[in-house]
Amino acid sequence: MERKRADIIAEELEGLIFDGTFDNGERLDEVQLAEKFSVSRTPIREALQKLAQSGLVEQIPRRGVFVRQPGPVELIEMFEVMAELEAVCARLSASRISDEALADLHEANQRCNEAVDAQDADLYYRENERFHAILYRQSGNRFLEQECLRLHRRLQPFRRLQLRLRGRMRQSMGEHEAIVKALEAGDGNRASAEIRGHVAVQGEKFHHLIANLKPAAE
Amino acid sequence: MERKRADIIAEELEGLIFDGTFDNGERLDEVQLAEKFSVSRTPIREALQKLAQSGLVEQIPRRGVFVRQPGPVELIEMFEVMAELEAVCARLSASRISDEALADLHEANQRCNEAVDAQDADLYYRENERFHAILYRQSGNRFLEQECLRLHRRLQPFRRLQLRLRGRMRQSMGEHEAIVKALEAGDGNRASAEIRGHVAVQGEKFHHLIANLKPAAE
DNA sequence: GTCAATATTTTTGTATACAAGAAAACATAC
DNA sequence: GTATGTTTTCTTGTATACAAAAATATTGAC
Incomplete structure (x- = not known):
C-alpha cells in the first residue's frame, strides 16, 4: 500500500503543528512549504x-490556511467528549468483553507499570494507547471505535504533555486497574464511571498545567 | 464569504451519493466528473x-475513489453512537439549560406537531433538526455540539427515509415531549435515557425497514 | 502627515501538461 | 483453450501555467 507524497506531508505538517513549530494563528504559506x-x-x-x-x-x-491550536476551553471540551465516548465504550464492553481481551488489558497495564519503573515515557505512552485501543475495540461497535481513535489521536500531543506531571503516570495506572476490575466484575456502570473520571481528569490537569505555566497566552 | 467551486461540487456529489445516483462500490471517475x-x-x-x-x-x-454506502450493521452502529452522544448532551443540558432554550424546544415541538397534522414532512424534518440542534447547543460544550451536528448530518438521509414509516412521526413527537419534561424537571439521567431510546430506535427501525423491504433498493 | 483611490504584487484557485503506476489488451507458449 | 508475459492504454498523482481575488504599495488630494 504505497502512500502518496501528500499523505506523508500531511503527517509531517501535523507533527510540526503539534510540536509547536508553527504558532497558533500563523499562516501556512503554500509556496514556502512546497x-x-x-x-x-x-x-x-x-x-x-x-x-x-x-x-x-x-x-x-x-485567504489561506492558519494553524488553529485549540484554546484551554476547547481542550477541556474535547477531553470531556473523549471521556464520555470512552465511558460508552466501557459500558458496552462490560457485557461482551472476552477473557482474552481482559488478559490483554492486564498485559498492557503490566507493561505500563514496567515503563513507569523504567521512567520510559515512550513505552508508557505506547502501552497506554494499546490499553485504550482494546477498550474501543471491545465496545463491539466499530464505528464508535473509529471515532474514539480519531479523537484520541487528536488529543495525543496534549495527553503526552500532561503525562509529565509528577506522579501522574503512577496515578493513571491505578485508574486503569480500577477500570479493568470493574470490567471483570461485569459492572458496566462502574467501569464507565471509572474511565470517565480517568479521562476527564486529564483535561483538568492540562488546564491547570497551562494556567499555572503560561502567563503569556493568546 | 465566497466559496470555491470545489466546495460546491463536494456538496453536489454528496447529494448524488445520498440519493443513490451512485451505487455502492461504484468508482467515481475524475475526468467524467470533470x-x-x-x-x-x-x-x-x-x-x-x-x-x-x-x-x-x-x-x-x-486506484481511485469508490462510493461507500454504510451497510446495515454500520448504520446501526452510527445510530448507536448518535444516541449516546445525544444522551450526553441531554445529561449535560439538564443542569444548565435556560428557560429560553426550554421555550425554544417547546416551540420546535409545537411546530413539529403542526407538521405532522399537515403531513408536511419537510417542515417536520426542519423542526426536528432544530429540536436536536438546541439540545446540542445546550450541552454547553461547543466541541460536543460540533461533533453531534457532524454525525447528525451524516445520518440525515437515513433518518429521513425512516420517517416515512407509518406513525413514526407521531411517536417521535411523544418522545420529544418526554425528553423536554425530563429536562424541565432537571432530571439529567431520565432525559439522557429518553433521548438515547429516541435516537437508537431510529437505527433499529431503519434496520427493520431495509431488512423487510430490501429486495429492490432505490 | 493622513486619508483615499489606484496600481502593483502576492497568493489562492483552477486549468493544463507531464510522469508513473495500474489495468486491460494482446501475443505467445503449452 | 488456458495461462503467462509483454505491450498498450488508461488513470491517478504531481508539476507547471494561468486567472482572479486579496494584500500591499504608490500616488495624489486635502
Missing part, C-alpha cells in the same frame, strides 16, 4: 486540506 | 478528498 518539502504546491494543498478537515488548521477561502 | 461539472480535474479531486474524509467514499491510492 520549497521546504521539495514538491509542487499540489501535494501541499492536498495535505493542507486534510489538516483542515481534521481541525488542525482553518482554511479561509482565498 | 466533464459533468465543466471544470478541470483539480476541483474534482479536491471535492473527492473532502468526501473521503467524511467517509462517504473510500480512496484507494492509485
Whole structure:
C-alpha cells in the first residue's frame, strides 16, 4: 500500500503543528512549504486540506490556511467528549468483553507499570494507547471505535504533555486497574464511571498545567 | 464569504451519493466528473478528498475513489453512537439549560406537531433538526455540539427515509415531549435515557425497514 | 502627515501538461 | 483453450501555467 507524497506531508505538517513549530494563528504559506518539502504546491494543498478537515488548521477561502491550536476551553471540551465516548465504550464492553481481551488489558497495564519503573515515557505512552485501543475495540461497535481513535489521536500531543506531571503516570495506572476490575466484575456502570473520571481528569490537569505555566497566552 | 467551486461540487456529489445516483462500490471517475461539472480535474479531486474524509467514499491510492454506502450493521452502529452522544448532551443540558432554550424546544415541538397534522414532512424534518440542534447547543460544550451536528448530518438521509414509516412521526413527537419534561424537571439521567431510546430506535427501525423491504433498493 | 483611490504584487484557485503506476489488451507458449 | 508475459492504454498523482481575488504599495488630494 504505497502512500502518496501528500499523505506523508500531511503527517509531517501535523507533527510540526503539534510540536509547536508553527504558532497558533500563523499562516501556512503554500509556496514556502512546497520549497521546504521539495514538491509542487499540489501535494501541499492536498495535505493542507486534510489538516483542515481534521481541525488542525482553518482554511479561509482565498485567504489561506492558519494553524488553529485549540484554546484551554476547547481542550477541556474535547477531553470531556473523549471521556464520555470512552465511558460508552466501557459500558458496552462490560457485557461482551472476552477473557482474552481482559488478559490483554492486564498485559498492557503490566507493561505500563514496567515503563513507569523504567521512567520510559515512550513505552508508557505506547502501552497506554494499546490499553485504550482494546477498550474501543471491545465496545463491539466499530464505528464508535473509529471515532474514539480519531479523537484520541487528536488529543495525543496534549495527553503526552500532561503525562509529565509528577506522579501522574503512577496515578493513571491505578485508574486503569480500577477500570479493568470493574470490567471483570461485569459492572458496566462502574467501569464507565471509572474511565470517565480517568479521562476527564486529564483535561483538568492540562488546564491547570497551562494556567499555572503560561502567563503569556493568546 | 465566497466559496470555491470545489466546495460546491463536494456538496453536489454528496447529494448524488445520498440519493443513490451512485451505487455502492461504484468508482467515481475524475475526468467524467470533470466533464459533468465543466471544470478541470483539480476541483474534482479536491471535492473527492473532502468526501473521503467524511467517509462517504473510500480512496484507494492509485486506484481511485469508490462510493461507500454504510451497510446495515454500520448504520446501526452510527445510530448507536448518535444516541449516546445525544444522551450526553441531554445529561449535560439538564443542569444548565435556560428557560429560553426550554421555550425554544417547546416551540420546535409545537411546530413539529403542526407538521405532522399537515403531513408536511419537510417542515417536520426542519423542526426536528432544530429540536436536536438546541439540545446540542445546550450541552454547553461547543466541541460536543460540533461533533453531534457532524454525525447528525451524516445520518440525515437515513433518518429521513425512516420517517416515512407509518406513525413514526407521531411517536417521535411523544418522545420529544418526554425528553423536554425530563429536562424541565432537571432530571439529567431520565432525559439522557429518553433521548438515547429516541435516537437508537431510529437505527433499529431503519434496520427493520431495509431488512423487510430490501429486495429492490432505490 | 493622513486619508483615499489606484496600481502593483502576492497568493489562492483552477486549468493544463507531464510522469508513473495500474489495468486491460494482446501475443505467445503449452 | 488456458495461462503467462509483454505491450498498450488508461488513470491517478504531481508539476507547471494561468486567472482572479486579496494584500500591499504608490500616488495624489486635502
